[in-house]
Amino acid sequence: MTAIAEHKPAPPKPGTGGGDGGFIDLVLRFRELTILAALIVLVAVTTAVNPRFLSAQGVEDIFLNASILVLLAVGQTLVVVTRNIDLSVGSTVGLVAFVVGDFVTNSDHGLVVAVALGVGIGAVCGLVNGLLVSFCGVPALVVTLGTLYVIQGLNHYIAHGEQISAAEVPQSILDLGNGAILGVPYLPLISVVVMLLVGYYLRAYSSGREFYAIGSSPEAARLAGVPIRRRVLTAYLASGVLAGLAGTLWLARFGTVIADPAKGWELKVVAAVVVGGVAIVGGVGTVYGAALGALLITTIGSVLVVLKINSFWQEAIVGLLLLLAISADRLVALRLARVLRKRNARHG
Incomplete structure (x- = not known):
């Protein structure tokens, strides 16, 4: 048995990227706090212009x-x-x-069968992506660009130009999308529970931390004995399952559904994840930041509607945020590389 096999390096903690953990953690906290601050400022300014924006409704x-975007962002974070990357979620x-x-x-059949069917279809899609x-x-x-078009084509073939009417959907399913418990709507509650469970798993379990080890350095993860193929497959399977759940909740929320109702959402999901501090090159980020990114993008859309601004600007703003986030990630990577070079030089 080799020395490497006898002394397996511990996977890095979530969000550390396997390098200067303190520096990266500080950057991530700053990124998440920045998103939160941007949300507060955005809401405050919009409320000042239109006080009804902050009404209960x-x-x-x-x-x-x-809620649905948060679910997809959590699954995308794992990938x-x-x-x-998973471009097939929309x-x-x-x-x-x-x-x-x-x-x-x-x-x-009612709610339970509907959720099981939706999750099952999503799991199959995720499994195909993961295996490939x-x-x-x-x-x-x-792979995911190919499955995006395959699934789109299958969807249009099944739909044949028809649509699902809310009047035909069982009330139990509609209640899930529009009901509440103790005044809290079901959809946000489901998204928060899923986010907390996945976030806890990634931080508290060694198998969860292995996702970050793979993203930080696949070769180092392989030498450490991390089952890379199995973890990547699991990430895609989880993304597919959450996309399936999101699809069922979409039906419950809107009732009326046409073929491919979430067209273009794959880029919105990626934007939410990257804006939320998940590095596109892997190894860094949290599901909490991704959820904040999803909330920020959704709030921007609502603000533009309230202020009666052309919806085109939502896409432009999201694109700008994506460019800024990727640029920030690049600057962090360069800064980290300089820190590590200086540290190696001192210990050399």
């Missing part, structure tokens, strides 16, 4: 609209921290929303 609408949401809607409107990326070695961008 306005706040509820923002959280309801953000991105392993140095991969198409998966659309496929699940229509198929589940079509199924429940033509049968006597982890075991076949096909680049993630190529």
